[in-house]
Amino acid sequence: MSRTAIARLHLAVPPTNREGRDCMPPLDTPLRTIELAGQVGFCFGVKRAIHLAEEALESNGTVYISGDLVHNATVTSALEARGLVRTDTLNDKKEGTVIVRAHGLPAGEIRRLRDSGLQVVDATCPIVHHAQQAALTLEQEGYQVVIIGDANHAEIRGIVGTMTTQPLVIDSIEELRAAKASHRLKRKVGVLFQTTHALELCKDIVSELVFMCKDVRIINTICRPVQQRQDAAVDVARRVDLMIIVG
Amino acid sequence: MSRTAIARLHLAVPPTNREGRDCMPPLDTPLRTIELAGQVGFCFGVKRAIHLAEEALESNGTVYISGDLVHNATVTSALEARGLVRTDTLNDKKEGTVIVRAHGLPAGEIRRLRDSGLQVVDATCPIVHHAQQAALTLEQEGYQVVIIGDANHAEIRGIVGTMTTQPLVIDSIEELRAAKASHRLKRKVGVLFQTTHALELCKDIVSELVFMCKDVRIINTICRPVQQRQDAAVDVARRVDLMIIVG
Known part of the structure; x- marks a missing residue:
């Protein structure tokens, strides 16, 4: 799904390309075209992990996680504000729920967590x-x-x-x-x-x-969604004067 | 095994390289260095095929073959002079010996030859x-x-x-x-x-x-022996003024 948006930009200093050439139209041209890459946003694996974390936070007591659920500070901060507890000592916990993050965990570690009495929500990306x-x-x-x-x-x-x-x-x-x-x-x-x-x-x-x-x-x-996002970024980079990657 | 030989060469015209530059010492220098590539000669698969053909020719009546035993006119001519019969109609033969050449034959074809009463000597390269x-x-x-x-x-x-x-x-x-x-x-x-x-x-x-x-x-x-011969040829080609490939 490709979208294109038009917006007014006011930049203090016009950006230059590697050769030092001004690569933006003059500042007194108020109209800029902002193009969104064809493939952007969270992939299905990340969305699934966030959804599983939200479900766990709604229905369970303490919910632990080791590391970040996904590599996105905004999302992880929001989940922590809703009760997700980051910990480096998962093995010490005896009760509650633990979420396996999208990057996965060693199979032996998941078994040990289950054996120690924790409820495991596996958000490993498929x-x-x-x-x-x-x-x-x-x-x-x-x-x-x-x-x-x-x-x-x-x-x-x-x-x-x-x-x-x-x-x-x-x-x-x-x-x-x-x-x-x-x-x-x-x-x-x-x-x-x-x-x-x-x-x-x-x-x-x-x-x-x-x-x-x-x-x-x-x-x-x-991962095909990651590959598609990389391809889309390269595709846009070929056409535009300035590229901003958010995320 | 690398060997170096010295010989006297007398060339009518000195060879030139791609830039047209004379790439041989002056003709009045009688001494030339001839370098033999590190890997030359028949590989073990070809030697084995020739040996099997010679054995068959010694001990059998008519010995047929479809195509060349190996890609070498000198060898195949010598074998034909000793009684090897090249034929394009192997399937018509009802008696005698047939040699499967170093390049191999479809498995079904070998079965058919055996079934038709021919003795098959399989010289397919290992x-x-x-x-x-x-x-x-x-x-x-x-x-x-x-x-x-x-x-x-x-x-x-x-x-x-x-x-x-x-x-x-x-x-x-x-x-x-x-x-x-x-x-x-x-x-x-x-x-x-x-x-x-x-x-x-x-x-x-x-x-x-x-x-x-x-x-x-x-x-x-x-095939490693073929690869080694190709590598050796490239190696020699980098050093010499003139390269002659025999075979």
């Missing part, structure tokens, strides 16, 4: 859940799992924590080559991606990886 | 045989098989003839894009390569293909 399942499938079929993404990202920690073996997490061609050189990359490799990772970076790494091994299976876990 | 098995494995595991190679090459016809479903044979990025645009490329795809195909061409196609599908398994069937 696409992240699919990536967790892909990792398990590859592991069970005898592939060395290689995840292309940021090892410190909550989603990746969740995927790694769901597996029984230690996967290789790679975020650059240099890391891939280092893994190959130190014989940490095996012959039969299963690849998946951090769902929100930039496709272009994944492409570069995969192009090199597939010819380093004898048998490579790639399950494409890139 | 690496080509591995590619045939890879195609069957991918097919049995529910992948749409995509072969990157020349649809008219004997090896590819052999692989295709070994399968029960019709694979997609792709030889360029344009063909890949056309297959995608016409919905002939499915979501779960298994890829293998013509064993003697240029790695660089395969890389370009694979880089694009892996992100067109959801689940891609690549069995790297590129």
Whole structure:
């Protein structure tokens, strides 16, 4: 769904592009065209997580969460104002409800929370859940799992924590080559991606990886809504003089 | 194994490089260095095929073959002089021996030859045989098989003839894009390569293909001896003034 809006802008200083050229019409032209990217706003996974959190807050006593439900300060502040309690010590809690955030949690950790008497509301994004399942499938079929993404990202920690073996997490061609050189990359490799990772970076790494091994299976876990938003942003950036990303 | 030989060359006209610059020492310098590429000569698959043909010729009556045993006129002529009979009508023969050449034959055709009473000596290169098995494995595991190679090459016809479903044979990025645009490329795809195909061409196609599908398994069937010979040729080409490829 694409929308276009017209508004009056009054800027103190006209913005310039990289070459220092004034890239806006003169300030005395009151009319500016503001174009909204074709794909904007929360994806279905984030909306679902917010909806589950709101439901939990309405019907339950204390509702805990570890980290942010989603990466959006406005949303998380509003939920905290309604009673959501952020905590780094989930394992100490013995009663109440805990929400698993959209990025997911290691499967073992969810089991421990349930076993300790907490009610668990699982708001893991279905696409992240699919990536967790892909990792398990590859592991069970005898592939060395290689995840292309940021090892410190909550989603990746969740995927790694769901597996029984230690996967290789790679975020650059240099890391891939280092893994190959130190014989940490095996012959039969299963690849998946951090769902929100930039496709272009994944492409570069995969192009090199597939010819380093004898048998490579790639399950494409890139999130389509994220990809569409990235594509839409690039598309708009090509046309406009100034781009503002909100979020 | 790298060897270097010294020889005297007498050329009528000194060769020039692309810029037209004389790229040989003056003709009155009698000494030239001839460098042999690090990897040269027949691979083990070709040597094995020649050996099997020689054995068959020694111990059998008429020995038939369809096409060339290997792509080398000197070898095939020598074998024909010793009694090897090239024929395009193998199916008409009722007795004698038939040699399956290094490129392989469709499995059904080999069965038919055996059933018709011929003795079959299978000289299919083990690496080509591995590619045939890879195609069957991918097919049995529910992948749409995509072969990157020349649809008219004997090896590819052999692989295709070994399968029960019709694979997609792709030889360029344009063909890949056309297959995608016409919905002939499915979501779960298994890829293998013509064993003697240029790695660089395969890389370009694979880089694009892996992100067109959801689940891609690549069995790297590129022949290592061929690849090593190609690499060695490129390596020598960078250093020498004139390169002669024999074969």
